[in-house]
Amino acid sequence: EAGVAQSPRYKIIEKRQSVAFWCNPISGHATLYWYQQILGQGPKLLIQFQNNGVVDDSQLPKDRFSAERLKGVDSTLKIQPAKLEDSAVYLCASSLRQITDTQYFGPGTRLTVL
Amino acid sequence: GENVEQHPSTLSVQEGDSAVIKCTYSDSASNYFPWYKQELGKGPQLIIDIRSNVGEKKDQRIAVTLNKTAKHFSLHITETQPEDSAVYFCAATRTNAGKSTFGDGTTLTVKP
Numbered sequence: 001e002a003g004v005a006q007s008p009r010y011k012i013i014e015k016r017q018s019v020a021f022w023c024n025p026i027s028g029h030a031t032l033y034w035y036q037q038i039l040g041q042g043p044k045l046l047i048q049f050q051n052n053g054v055v056d057d058s059q060l061p062k063d064r065f066s067a068e069r070l071k072g073v074d075s076t077l078k079i080q081p082a083k084l085e086d087s088a089v090y091l092c093a094s095s096l097r098q099i100t101d102t103q104y105f106g107p108g109t110r111l112t113v114l
Numbered sequence: 115g116e117n118v119e120q121h122p123s124t125l126s127v128q129e130g131d132s133a134v135i136k137c138t139y140s141d142s143a144s145n146y147f148p149w150y151k152q153e154l155g156k157g158p159q160l161i162i163d164i165r166s167n168v169g170e171k172k173d174q175r176i177a178v179t180l181n182k183t184a185k186h187f188s189l190h191i192t193e194t195q196p197e198d199s200a201v202y203f204c205a206a207t208r209t210n211a212g213k214s215t216f217g218d219g220t221t222l223t224v225k226p
């Protein structure tokens with residue numbers, strides 16, 4: 001079974017620039033999560049999708065972050081404009097359906113904002 | 115909101131020794147507690163989980179205990195091996211709200 005795919009793996013941008021991350025979850029997984037992991041901290045949930053609907057985006061900084069999951073499969077997370085404090089690893093995870101179903105994480109995208 | 119504290123932040127043991135990592139949570143409504151292992155350059159991987167109606171769960175060398183009254187849960191790794199070296203994260207989850215809060219991680223080093 002193929003795992004969660006993410007791209008790019010690394011991205012370096014200057015502050016105020018825009019950046020987008022892509023995630024392809026495990027086939028058949030209805031639930032998709034985007035997490036932000038700052039160095040030395042645990043992952044923090046940014047947004048959770050069930051199929052193509054948003055379940056929770058309470059911790060998503062909506063003035064600069066946006067995410068979509070078209071057709072309930074792939075997802076993109078965008079930051080516009082980026083700030084220095086956005087430097088982090090952005091993790092995508094998917095699960096079959098419920099929060100208690102095993103979450104499978106992708107390798108993450110390491111973002112550096114200069 | 116939920117607050118999860120994880121201790122210690124770093125742990126070094128000799129191969130064959132046991133390792134214990136502890137987490138406390140604040141929200142009494144949390145009822146699902148997964149543990150993840152994260153190796154360098156990879157995403158977290160679920161290694162064991164426990165639900166609030168169970169006090170202990172074991173899977174080979176790994177066990178998790180839960181004390182709902184005290185709101186803390188622990189990960190126990192016995193007969194540690196160098197390949198157990200990684201960052202371990204606990205999480206507390208309110209399943210009715212679909213929310214998980216992670217601890218800040220424990221870096222475990224197993225010395226051969």
